[in-house]
Amino acid sequence: MAESQPIKRRHRKTRADHASEVAEDYVEAIADIAQTKGVCRAVDLATRFGVTGVTVNRTIARLVRDGLATTEPYAPIRLTTTGQRLATRSRQRHEIVLQFLVALGVSRSTAEIDAEGIEHHVSPETLKCFKSFTDSAGKP
Amino acid sequence: MAESQPIKRRHRKTRADHASEVAEDYVEAIADIAQTKGVCRAVDLATRFGVTGVTVNRTIARLVRDGLATTEPYAPIRLTTTGQRLATRSRQRHEIVLQFLVALGVSRSTAEIDAEGIEHHVSPETLKCFKSFTDSAGKP
DNA sequence: ACCAAACTTTAGCCACTGCTAAATTTCTGT
DNA sequence: ACAGAAATTTAGCAGTGGCTAAAGTTTGGT
Numbered sequence: 001m002a003e004s005q006p007i008k009r010r011h012r013k014t015r016a017d018h019a020s021e022v023a024e025d026y027v028e029a030i031a032d033i034a035q036t037k038g039v040c041r042a043v044d045l046a047t048r049f050g051v052t053g054v055t056v057n058r059t060i061a062r063l064v065r066d067g068l069a070t071t072e073p074y075a076p077i078r079l080t081t082t083g084q085r086l087a088t089r090s091r092q093r094h095e096i097v098l099q100f101l102v103a104l105g106v107s108r109s110t111a112e113i114d115a116e117g118i119e120h121h122v123s124p125e126t127l128k129c130f131k132s133f134t135d136s137a138g139k140p
Numbered sequence: 141m142a143e144s145q146p147i148k149r150r151h152r153k154t155r156a157d158h159a160s161e162v163a164e165d166y167v168e169a170i171a172d173i174a175q176t177k178g179v180c181r182a183v184d185l186a187t188r189f190g191v192t193g194v195t196v197n198r199t200i201a202r203l204v205r206d207g208l209a210t211t212e213p214y215a216p217i218r219l220t221t222t223g224q225r226l227a228t229r230s231r232q233r234h235e236i237v238l239q240f241l242v243a244l245g246v247s248r249s250t251a252e253i254d255a256e257g258i259e260h261h262v263s264p265e266t267l268k269c270f271k272s273f274t275d276s277a278g279k280p
Numbered sequence: 281a282c283c284a285a286a287c288t289t290t291a292g293c294c295a296c297t298g299c300t301a302a303a304t305t306t307c308t309g310t
Numbered sequence: 311a312c313a314g315a316a317a318t319t320t321a322g323c324a325g326t327g328g329c330t331a332a333a334g335t336t337t338g339g340t
Contacts, residue, residue, distance in 0.1 A: 022326085022327080041287075041288090042287075042288065042289095043286080043287060043288085051327085051328070051329090052328080052329065052330085053287070053288065053289090054288090054289080054290090054328090054329075054330085055327065055328060055329075056288095057288070057289065057290095058326090058327075058328095059326090059327075062325095062326080062327095073288080073289080073335085074287075074288060074289085074334095074335060074336065101266060101269075104266075104269045104270075104273060105269045105272070106265060106266050106269050107265065110263050110265045110266060111266075113263065114261060114262060114263050114266045116261075117260070117261025117262075118258050118261045118262070120257070121254060121256075121257025121258045121261070122254060122257075122258070123250050123253065123254050125246060125247065125250045126241060126244075126246050126250060126251075126254045129241075129244045129245045129246050130244075132245070133244060158296080158297090158327095162296085162297080181317075181318090182317075182318065182319095183316080183317060183318085191297085191298070191299090192298080192299065192300085193317070193318065193319090194298090194299075194300080194318090194319080194320090195297065195298060195299075197318070197319065197320095198296090198297075198298095199296090199297075202296080213305085213318080213319080214304095214305060214306060214317075214318060214319085
């Protein structure tokens, strides 16, 4: 039921695509924080993303609605199995993009910023090319 | 008040950044269409982006508000000088990203799709690296 | 034990970007 | 010229993602 629309693809359906980007950023962050500090609280995400706790709260509600996370009142946020899978995939992709940019000669600090933006727009094919380049750049 | 934000940058302020991405896409498209067919009408943009004319209308209103375009009722859309400069810069950046992906080995069709998504997230430093790679890949 | 600080939640605001329906204007073909 | 088609505009709905203010809950320090 995805698309019955005869839409000119290549231009993203901004709203939907953007929403899943946010979801990926959040699950990635939740997994990361949970790994480092044991649990992930709303305030941790608020700090990381530079938004208010209120915004985090509502975003988490969407993750819960979409089956990516679970919450109980005043309790830490936990990922569902689906959410964890998405987090893992996102982190892997993020890492590939980051290493690629570094291998290309971009400074680490810039690479970290750009990888955040780029990772959500890289197709599997392009990702494979990134990986190949990084690998071959390592051992010439 | 401005500088009191201890905000973790690297994560984009989604709303604002997304809005300017859309602005770039639109001015780029307007310039492109105007060049090919003489004028650019709302319906042309609607077709290109796969959205309704209503959506285009409101987006154009924002471009006008932001000084990037001008309109008169029922007349074609025209870019301001500022809008044209932005269009030119956007198109150049788009072209650099596209050529880079192709040089990297990505198929043209995928490269065209991915370039659309990536171009808004590439810093000047990374863009320079892209350019260098494409140039050196040309003549080995 | 208690009060204060920190955190979470609720309520309600705004902007952006989709949409449909309906009214208006312009264009086109006969 | 004029009717119908095409394009534009207006009005109003929905969902995402920012915010502040204020209320509720947990947690920590004395």
